[in-house]
Structure formats: C-alpha cells, structure tokens
Amino acid sequence: MAMTYYKNKKAGDKALEIITSIVRALFLLGMAYVLLYPVLFLLSNAFRDPIDRLDPTVIWIPKTFTLNNFFLSDQILGFLPSIMKTLSMLIPSVIIQVFICLMVAYGFARFNFKFKELLFSCLLFTIIVPVQTMIIPLYVNFRFFDFFGIGKILAIFNGGEAVTVKLLNTNWPFYLMSLTGTGIRSGLYIFMVRQFFKSMPVELEESAFVDGCGPFKTFMKIMLPNVGSIVIVITLFSIVWHWNDFYLSVMFYIEEYPLSVSVTMLQERLTLLSQNMSAEDMALAESSLLEAACFVVIAPVLLLYIFAQRYFTESITRTGIVG
Amino acid sequence: MKLLNGKLDGYNPFRKRGLAEKKALWGWFFIAPWIVGFIFFFAVPLVTSFYYTLTTIQISHNGLEFNWAGFDNYVYAFTVDPDFTRNIVESALNIVYQVPIIICFSLFIALILRSEFRGKTAMRSIFFLPVIISSGVVITILQQNVFASGTGEASTLFQTGNLTDILVRSGFGPSFTKIITQTIGQIFDLTWRSGVQILLLLSALHSIPDSMYEAAKIEGATGWEMFWKITFILISPTIVMAIIYSIIDYFTDYSNSIMQMIVENVKIGKFEYSTTISILYFAVVMIIILFVNGILSRSANKAVN
Numbered sequence: 310m311a312m313t314y315y316k317n318k319k320a321g322d323k324a325l326e327i328i329t330s331i332v333r334a335l336f337l338l339g340m341a342y343v344l345l346y347p348v349l350f351l352l353s354n355a356f357r358d359p360i361d362r363l364d365p366t367v368i369w370i371p372k373t374f375t376l377n378n379f380f381l382s383d384q385i386l387g388f389l390p391s392i393m394k395t396l397s398m399l400i401p402s403v404i405i406q407v408f409i410c411l412m413v414a415y416g417f418a419r420f421n422f423k424f425k426e427l428l429f430s431c432l433l434f435t436i437i438v439p440v441q442t443m444i445i446p447l448y449v450n451f452r453f454f455d456f457f458g459i460g461k462i463l464a465i466f467n468g469g470e471a472v473t474v475k476l477l478n479t480n481w482p483f484y485l486m487s488l489t490g491t492g493i494r495s496g497l498y499i500f501m502v503r504q505f506f507k508s509m510p511v512e513l514e515e516s517a518f519v520d521g522c523g524p525f526k527t528f529m530k531i532m533l534p535n536v537g538s539i540v541i542v543i544t545l546f547s548i549v550w551h552w553n554d555f556y557l558s559v560m561f562y563i564e565e566y567p568l569s570v571s572v573t574m575l576q577e578r579l580t581l582l583s584q585n586m587s588a589e590d591m592a593l594a595e596s597s598l599l600e601a602a603c604f605v606v607i608a609p610v611l612l613l614y615i616f617a618q619r620y621f622t623e624s625i626t627r628t629g630i631v632g
Numbered sequence: 633m634k635l636l637n638g639k640l641d642g643y644n645p646f647r648k649r650g651l652a653e654k655k656a657l658w659g660w661f662f663i664a665p666w667i668v669g670f671i672f673f674f675a676v677p678l679v680t681s682f683y684y685t686l687t688t689i690q691i692s693h694n695g696l697e698f699n700w701a702g703f704d705n706y707v708y709a710f711t712v713d714p715d716f717t718r719n720i721v722e723s724a725l726n727i728v729y730q731v732p733i734i735i736c737f738s739l740f741i742a743l744i745l746r747s748e749f750r751g752k753t754a755m756r757s758i759f760f761l762p763v764i765i766s767s768g769v770v771i772t773i774l775q776q777n778v779f780a781s782g783t784g785e786a787s788t789l790f791q792t793g794n795l796t797d798i799l800v801r802s803g804f805g806p807s808f809t810k811i812i813t814q815t816i817g818q819i820f821d822l823t824w825r826s827g828v829q830i831l832l833l834l835s836a837l838h839s840i841p842d843s844m845y846e847a848a849k850i851e852g853a854t855g856w857e858m859f860w861k862i863t864f865i866l867i868s869p870t871i872v873m874a875i876i877y878s879i880i881d882y883f884t885d886y887s888n889s890i891m892q893m894i895v896e897n898v899k900i901g902k903f904e905y906s907t908t909i910s911i912l913y914f915a916v917v918m919i920i921i922l923f924v925n926g927i928l929s930r931s932a933n934k935a936v937n
Binding site: 330333334336337340341343344345346347348351409412413415416417419420421422423425428431432435436437438439441442443444445446447449450485486488489490491495499524525528546549553555569570572573599603606607610611614615618619621622 | 652655656657658659660661662663665666667668669670672673674676677678680681684741744747749753755756757758759760761762763764765769770773774819820823824876880883884886891894898903906907910911914918921
C-alpha cells in the first residue's frame with residue numbers, strides 16, 4: 310500500500326515536472342520573442358526594398374534582397390568617417406578606463422588610509438549623480454581647459470589671462486575623464502572591481518610582499534593576471550557604453566560626430582536632400598534608411614556580444630559581481 | 633622648541649615609516665587619479681552647476697556673463713512654468729509604480745534562468761541583450777519606428793483594447809484599469825529595461841550555496857518556504873541595489889519628460905534653467921532613493937542577520 314502511494318507520488322512529480330518545463334519553455338520563448346523582435350525587425354527591414362514594406366504578403370523574409378538602403382544611408386551620413394571617429398575615441402578611452410578603474414579599485418580594496426570611508430561614499434555618490442546635472446560646467450571646463458588649475462598659475466606669464474586650451478571637438482575630454490576615473494560609468498566599474506578584489510584571497514599578495522615585491526609591482530604582476538573574468542565584464546560594458554554614448558558626444562564634438570550621434574541626424578539631412586519627393590515616398594524611404602543605419606550601429610556591438618557572450622555570462626554568474 | 637622639534641619629527645621625510653603608514657601612502661597613490669577626477673570633473677562642476685542656477689546667463693561678445701539672480705530660477709520652476717511641476721510629479725509617480733513591476737519581473741526571470749534546463753546559456757544571452765543595446769540612442773529610434781510603423785502585426789502585438797473593455801465591464805475603477813493596460817502596453821519597455829537587474833539578481837542567486845537548500849529540504853521545507861526563507865532573504869541586499877539602479881536608470885532615460893525639458897532648455901540657450909530643472913529633479917530622485925534605501929536596507933539587513 311505504502312509502495313503504490315510512493316509510486317503514484319513519483320509519477321505525479323514527474324508529470325508536474327514536465328508541465329513546469331513546458332510552461333517555462335513557452336514563457337521563455339515568448340519573452341525571447343519580445344526581446345529579439347526589434348533586432349529581427351531591423352535585420353529584415355534593413356535588407357528589403359522599401360516597396361516590400363507595403364506588401365502585406367511579406368512579413369519577415371523580403372522578396373527582394375537589397376543593400377541599397379545601406380549605400381544610400383552611407384551616402385547621406387558617411388559611415389566610415391563617423392566609425393573612425395568613434396573608434397579613435399573608444400579604443401584609448403576603454404583601455405585607459407579599465408586600467409585606471411582596476412588601479413583605483415585595488416586602492417580601495419586593499420589599503421587603509423584616512424578618510425577612506427568618506428571617499429568611498431563620494432565614489433558611490435558619483436554613480437548616483439547623472440552627468441546631466443553638471444554638463445554645462447563640464448562643457449565650459451573643456452572649452453577653456455586650464456590643465457587642472459595650472460593655466461591659472463601660468464597667467465602670470467600671460468598678462469593676467471589664464472592659459473587655456475580648447476579641447477572641444479577632440480577626443481581629449483573622453484581620454485582625460487577616463488584617465489581620472491570619471492569616464493562614462495567609471496564609478497560603477499570601480500565599485501564592481503573593488504567587490505571582486507575583496508573576494509580574492511590575500512595570501513598571494515602577502516607572500517609577494519614578503520619576497521620584497523612593492524605594492525605597485527604586486528598589483529601589476531599578481532593582481533592583474535588574476536582578474537580575467539571581471540575585466541572581461543567591465544571591458545565589454547565600457548566598449549558598449551562608449552560606443553552607444555550620445556549625451557557626452559553631442560556636447561563635446563562640434564562638426565564631426567561619432568556614429569551614435571550621426572545616426573540621429575539622418576532625418577534632418579534626408580529632409581534637406583529630398584524636397585521634391587512626395588510625403589509618402591519620403592516616409593517610406595526614411596524608415597528604410599533609418600533602419601539600415603540603426604543596423605550599422607548595433608551590428609558591431611552585437612557581433613562582439615555574440616563572440617564574448619560565453620565568457621560574459623559565465624563570469625557574471627561565477628564572480629557574483631554583487632559580492 | 634621641544635614642541636616644534638616634536639612636530640618636525642613627524643614630518644621628517646628620512647624617518648623610517650611604519651608599515652601601516654607606508655601602506656596608507658600606497659593607498660593614496662592608487663586612488664590618486666580618481667581623486668583628481670573627482671575634484672575637477674565632478675565636485676567642481678557640480679558646485680558650479682549649483683552656482684549657475686542662482687544666476688541668469690547671457691551670451692555676450694566676451695563669453696558667458698553671469699548675473700546674480702538669487703532663487704529666481706527655482707521660483708520660476710515651481711510657480712510660473714506650467715510643465716515643470718506636472719512633469720516632475722508624473723515622473724515621481726511613474727517611478728513609484730514602475731520600479732516594483734520591473735523588480736518583480738526581473739526576479740521572476742532571474743529565478744527561471746537560475747534553474748537547470750536545456751538551452752540555458754542561449755536564453756541567458758538573449759535576456760542580457762538589452763544591457764548591450766538599450767543603453768544607446770538606437771533603442772529610442774527603435775521604439776518609435778518598430779511600434780509606430782511597418783508591418784501591421786507590430787502595432788497589434790501589445791494592443792489592449794479588448795482587455796480595457798473586459799476590465800471596465802467587470803467593475804474595476806478607471807485608474808486601476810489604466811495602470812493594468814499601461815503595464816501591458818509597456819511589456820516591451822519593461823523587458824528592455826530589466827537587463828541589468830536580471831544580471832544583478834542572477835549573480836546574487838548564484839552566490840547562494842546549494843548546501844543551504846539541501847539542508848532545508850532535509851528539514852522538510854517546501855519550495856515556497858525555501859524561496860521566502862532562504863532565497864529572498866539572502867538576495868534582499870541585491871534587490872535594494874536593483875531598486876536603486878532602476879530608479880536611476882529611469883531618471884536618466886531620454887524618453888523621460890523631464891529629461892526632454894532639460895535638453896530642450898539647453899537647445900534654446902536657457903542654460904541656467906536647464907541646470908535648475910536637473911538639480912531639482914535630481915534632488916527629488918535623491919530623496920526617493922534615500923527613503924527607499926533607508927527603509928529597505930534596514931529591513932534587508934535585519935533579514936540577513
């Protein structure tokens with residue numbers, strides 16, 4: 310009697326398990342559809358002739374594949390110069406930012422000094438305060454940049470006027486902010502890396518110290534080679550957020566914009582170029598071109614993500630970025 | 633003389649420093665770049681920003697001219713500007729009802745993604761996709777384009793016309809119906825906003841040792857009990873963090889009406905007013921965060937202990 314009861318319970322469990330996994334699969338597939346929908350939509354529309362958009366028989370796979378949308382939007386926007394612009398800003402900034410964040414995080418994680426708690430709460434404060442609240446002083450700062458106050462001292466030699474350099478329309482605002490640990494979301498990365506360092510065992514550093522290795526050398530030789538997973542996460546974040554940055558770029562560049570900003574200008578430029586088109590044709594062409602341009606913007610980060618995705622998800626679940 | 637000597641002793645650079653003191657100096661060395669950045673690219677601009685709000689700015693032939701105006705900008709924001717008060721109340725209310733939904737949704741997804749099933753890795757990468765894409769300007773374009781034009785299917789994807797009917801007929805109040813239909817209309821938005829939160833919660837879930845669940849199982853705890861007594865309590869600090877992240881994320885979103893006011897005022901050259909709005913808005917959000925943090929952190933800590 311007891312045996313059959315047990316068996317029945319087991320069978321019930323199994324049925325429940327199957328039902329759970331079916332419901333879960335359906336739910337996840339539905340959600341995945343919502344998440345993938347815009348990407349698929351872009352992919353499908355970027356490669357299709359604008360006329361196909363009106364054809365009700367065409368849902369996902371276009372009847373006529375075309376690269377025309379890309380060529381046209383390239384003519385209007387000039388992808389190559391803006392991509393070069395983005396890369397020239399992004400590559401040095403990301404490298405500097407990641408290194409500086411590791412360094413500052415190491416300082417916060419392993420050393421004791423006066424005001425450490427106060428400074429750390431200041432760091433948390435920088436994460437919370439959005440850059441929008443101080444964008445105008447920052448703008449003025451880079452318009453009349455005086456090398457952290459040195460320009461004011463040099464004013465003695467300059468007839469009382471501070472020596473300043475105009476850094477707008479160069480990549481220097483981004484480099485400088487990365488170099489001083491205040492670049493795009495630096496505070497967040499410092500916080501994340503600090504948590505990671507704190508979870509690392511101290512024994513290794515102590516033995517290095519006993520062997521006569523100075524703190525900086527310990528950091529370079531012992532800590533850096535062992536931070537693999539967290540570095541992948543913050544590098545990927547850093548690349549993506551620099552690539553996608555809009556607000557700072559629109560402020561700090563004047564004529565030649567990086568890709569993320571120039572995409573938003575497609576609409577204006579198209580209006581200027583095509584005044585004799587009918588409104589309907591115009592709207593149709595516009596959305597096709599816009600989708601092609603958007604595809605160009607997200608394709609590189611998407612590719613990067615597809616390649617790095619395994620390390621990314623693994624390291625996040627393994628390191629436990631929340632500590 | 634003796635006193636002076638004593639004082640000088642402390643500053644003698646050739647004196648052999650103690651280990652702790654040396655380590656402290658190295659600590660300063662490591663965080664030095666950040667301190668420079670904090671002063672020049674954070675503290676000074678923030679204070680200057682605040683100063684700007686107390687002036688009127690005029691653009692003249694020799695740069696910007698600042699005229700002291702006291703609290704005029706603040707008075708203008710609250711008493712004259714018709715949009716500001718309405719928008720700020722609306723944004724604050726939106727935060728209040730959207731954040732819990734985002735958190736529940738992310739927690740739900742994180743719990744599902746934590747369990748073992750086939751295709752787990754693929755699903756995880758799809759759910760982290762918003763982290764990669766949604767930080768950009770493209771998402772704004774996508775939202776306008778994907779759901780406004782194109783195939784007819786898109787616009788019916790989240791239509792709630794029938795549901796509104798059903799809810800109203802079953803006697804629910806109009807405001808309740810509005811919240812429900814709005815939420816459904818925003819499913820796209822919600823899933824796209826939850827990327828980072830899912831990531832945070834999932835990594836917290838992974839840090840709970842399996843042995844805890846095993847012990848609870850032996851004691852005869854049900855899955856429901858285990859969730860509330862183990863999982864929920866251990867990840868509650870992370871939930872607080874995810875809540876704060878959601879608030880900030882909502883605050884800096886470009887589609888936000890206040891954010892649009894800030895950008896528009898810069899465009900028409902009213903720098904001081906734009907800064908006033910952003911500082912006021914930030915103050916409101918800060919109060920919300922402190923309030924939330926104060927209440928939740930205490931209960932989260934209590935629960936963990």
